[in-house]
Amino acid sequence: MTAEQAVPSAAGGAGEEELQERFDATIARDQRIEPRDWMPEGYRRTLIRQVAQHAHSEIIGMQPEGEWITRAPSLRRKAILFAKVQDEAGHGLYLYSAAETLGVDRADLTERLIEGRQKYSSIFNYPTLSFADVGVIGWFVDGAAICNQVPLCRSSYGPYARAMVRICKEESFHQRQGYEMLMTMMRGTEAQREMVQDAVNRWWWPSLMMFGPPDDNSPNSARSMAWKIKRHSNDELRQRFVDMTVPQAEKLGVTLPDPELRWNAERGRHDFGTPDWDELMRVIKGDGPCNAERIERRRAAHEDGAWVREAAVAHAAKQSGRAGSGAERGVAA
Numbered sequence: 001m002t003a004e005q006a007v008p009s010a011a012g013g014a015g016e017e018e019l020q021e022r023f024d025a026t027i028a029r030d031q032r033i034e035p036r037d038w039m040p041e042g043y044r045r046t047l048i049r050q051v052a053q054h055a056h057s058e059i060i061g062m063q064p065e066g067e068w069i070t071r072a073p074s075l076r077r078k079a080i081l082f083a084k085v086q087d088e089a090g091h092g093l094y095l096y097s098a099a100e101t102l103g104v105d106r107a108d109l110t111e112r113l114i115e116g117r118q119k120y121s122s123i124f125n126y127p128t129l130s131f132a133d134v135g136v137i138g139w140f141v142d143g144a145a146i147c148n149q150v151p152l153c154r155s156s157y158g159p160y161a162r163a164m165v166r167i168c169k170e171e172s173f174h175q176r177q178g179y180e181m182l183m184t185m186m187r188g189t190e191a192q193r194e195m196v197q198d199a200v201n202r203w204w205w206p207s208l209m210m211f212g213p214p215d216d217n218s219p220n221s222a223r224s225m226a227w228k229i230k231r232h233s234n235d236e237l238r239q240r241f242v243d244m245t246v247p248q249a250e251k252l253g254v255t256l257p258d259p260e261l262r263w264n265a266e267r268g269r270h271d272f273g274t275p276d277w278d279e280l281m282r283v284i285k286g287d288g289p290c291n292a293e294r295i296e297r298r299r300a301a302h303e304d305g306a307w308v309r310e311a312a313v314a315h316a317a318k319q320s321g322r323a324g325s326g327a328e329r330g331v332a333a
């Protein structure tokens, strides 16, 4: 199938205007749009963009932590990290499946990623310099993912929302394992505590950038929120993340690297400094510390896996041939 090939809709002979009205009413009632329902092309395109980027982020997101699997300090930590990275592969697969219900092909989406025509989260373009980074990714990056993705469980597109339910459960577990690992390191030696603080210093601002540009510079937000694909604005979710993380940092005994960070009793929320939005734009455009390396690795994995895909297709063809001849003979396949 080619990219964005239209999926047949159950229009039932209704005109465009009536279909649009039904769609709007479904959204207004907070009900789900399902793959066979008619949907405006803009809605479909927005979802393909977001769900594909999300899937790519999960798959590319395996790399920064995956680099530490062979260097984890104990068998227990290795097993935990292995399982976490494997979960991320699973998330990518659910999300590619959700994207396919919109009439795109996963192989095509992968091509678009490798050719730089589709994005993935900026956060995965930063290097993991020490094992403490693995813990901080669990705490910050999975923590940010939870803030961003729990509302997506109520997203208006059924397959995306349902994929999010399981993903969020697993992300919560990931966040706790990261935090538990950091707790262990903070109870260790002075050198371990310094490693944790150094990782916190490097990952804090990029984690705030995961939520996207500020609301007044977020071209897609208004439309996506009207369609209830996104339920909250980028700034609102960023604020929730800060409010959630500050007490956790205090308990852990680390300092978040923002001199402007303080409780604002009037707002009942934390005030905090401004991320470097130029840096976010540079990283999104491909000029982050690890962009080239991440895409190169993804390309190599894709090329190395070609024989597996060919074998799977050949196996499926053989099986369906057998099933066909079995059925002709009246034998259960």
Ligand code: BYC
Pocket (backbone or CB within 6 Å): 049, 050, 053, 054, 055, 057, 058, 061, 062, 088, 119, 120, 121, 122, 123, 141, 142, 145, 148, 209, 210, 211, 212, 213, 217, 218, 219, 220, 221, 224, 230, 234, 284
């Ligand atoms: N990085 O109008 P805006 C994970 C782009 S993986 C890169 O606000 P929107 C995990 C944006 O795409 C979690 N690009 O856009 C995995 C748009 O460009 P296009 C990944 C970004 O869509 C492994 C332009 O900037 N999470 O959790 O309304 C280990 C303008 O932005 C970024 C998701 O994918 C960025 N940070 O809002 C551990 C969540 N920010 O497409 C953990 C689902 C913005 O117009 N996605 N851009 O060319 C979303 O919620 C939304 O798409 C965003 C952006 C909040 C990210």
